[in-house]
Amino acid sequence: MFRRLPDDPRATVTIALDGEPLTARAGDTVAAAMLAAGVGHTRTTPVGDAPRLPYCMMGVCFDCLMEIDGVPNRQACLVRVRDGMTVRRQQGARVVLE
Ligand code: FES
Numbered sequence: 001m002f003r004r005l006p007d008d009p010r011a012t013v014t015i016a017l018d019g020e021p022l023t024a025r026a027g028d029t030v031a032a033a034m035l036a037a038g039v040g041h042t043r044t045t046p047v048g049d050a051p052r053l054p055y056c057m058m059g060v061c062f063d064c065l066m067e068i069d070g071v072p073n074r075q076a077c078l079v080r081v082r083d084g085m086t087v088r089r090q091q092g093a094r095v096v097l098e
Contacts, residue, residue: 002035013083024081031057031064031077039089042066042076046093065090 004025011026017039024033031054034042041051043065054064057077064076068087072094076087 002038004036013081013085015081015083015085015087017087018089022087026081028081029057029077030066030068030074030079030081030085030087033081034064034066034076034087041089043090044092049092065094067094 008025012023013026015022015024015030015033017034017037022033022037024030024036028036031042035054039053041053043052043063044050045052052063054077055061056063059075059078062075065073066076066087067090068074068076068079069085072090
């Protein structure tokens with residue numbers, strides 16, 4: 001569905017998606033890294049458990065909610081990847097942290 005431009009000279013970083021290593025381009029958002037890697041979904045809905053992927057890529061739709069570095073409900077399209085970052089698919093509803 002998504003393909004990288006050829007000859008992208010950016011460095012790569014390694015993040016963990018659900019405990020498995022995943023290579024991403026430095027400077028990408030987590031959502032962009034997920035789409036580029038072709039992951040099946042990044043979260044499921046609280047009602048119906050339907051799979052979702054990032055959609056708007058600008059912080060509006062909330063379809064990209066993921067657990068990033070242990071914090072649930074993060075908008076993956078607004079967070080840049082960082083080497084060693086841990087990311088988890090979000091299954092259903094999460095408790096909102098204060
Ligand atoms: S993709 Fe829509 S809010 Fe992140």
